[in-house]
Amino acid sequence: GDSVTQTEGLVTLTEGLPVMLNCTYQTIYSNPFLFWYVHYLNESPRLLLKSSTDNKRTEHQGFHATLHKSSSSFHLQKSSAQLSDSALYYCALIFYGGSGNKLIFGTGTLLSVKP
Amino acid sequence: GALVYQYPRRTICKSGTSMRMECQAVGFQATSVAWYRQSPQKTFELIALSTVNSAIKYEQNFTQEKFPISHPNLSFSSMTVLNAYLEDRGLYLCGARATGPGQLYFGEGSKLTVL
Numbered sequence: 001g002d003s004v005t006q007t008e009g010l011v012t013l014t015e016g017l018p019v020m021l022n023c024t025y026q027t028i029y030s031n032p033f034l035f036w037y038v039h040y041l042n043e044s045p046r047l048l049l050k051s052s053t054d055n056k057r058t059e060h061q062g063f064h065a066t067l068h069k070s071s072s073s074f075h076l077q078k079s080s081a082q083l084s085d086s087a088l089y090y091c092a093l094i095f096y097g098g099s100g101n102k103l104i105f106g107t108g109t110l111l112s113v114k115p
Numbered sequence: 116g117a118l119v120y121q122y123p124r125r126t127i128c129k130s131g132t133s134m135r136m137e138c139q140a141v142g143f144q145a146t147s148v149a150w151y152r153q154s155p156q157k158t159f160e161l162i163a164l165s166t167v168n169s170a171i172k173y174e175q176n177f178t179q180e181k182f183p184i185s186h187p188n189l190s191f192s193s194m195t196v197l198n199a200y201l202e203d204r205g206l207y208l209c210g211a212r213a214t215g216p217g218q219l220y221f222g223e224g225s226k227l228t229v230l
Contacts (some may be wrong), residue, residue: 045221
């Protein structure tokens with residue numbers, strides 16, 4: 001079935017180091033939309049990045065991701081982690097099929113940035 | 116901008132009683148509303164997807180009898196957790212989307228505690 005996999009449950013980094021959070025997906029649909037949502041404690045999840053275009057880099061607030069359909073991946077990256085980046089990050093897959101729309105979240109990765 | 120207001124933010128209810136939560140979309144027409152539950156230590160589980168002028172589609176393990184949803188217009192949706200028990204604890208989120216593919220706008224969540 002369709003799924004989103006985030007292999008790391010917890011990523012702990014020292015401030016200033018690069019960030020990479022993994023996201024791979026499985027779907028039978030050829031044109032899925034992939035999203036990264038960030039969820040800070042006591043706030044609502046908000047969209048960080050989105051893409052449906054193969055091999056095109058998308059950037060926002062210092063984070064970037066490129067959808068690679070060949071490897072079914074949409075990894076989230078940032079060149080230098082900041083303390084304020086500590087949050088839960090969810091990768092999500094949204095597609096629109098004949099049988100109805102589908103929205104699937106990964107299990108989430110908790111990013112903890114230390115000084 | 117597009118916003119989703121969700122209330123109540125927190126509810127404590129006795130086992131066997133019910134809890135109703137509401138979502139209000141502001142600044143866009145919420146053609147589709149997805150209701151999620153984040154149980155302790157778990158990812159977001161999709162409960163159901165409601166699209167205006169279409170039947171509400173419930174995911175496996177969730178039923179209309181337990182989680183009745185109303186989506187009467189393009190700005191409002193509600194969901195009730197009937198006969199809540201301990202396993203229903205968690206953060207319930209609504210995510211609303213306008214027509215066509217695109218991001219979900221999330222409410223801030225309704226945290227349910229069952230005593």
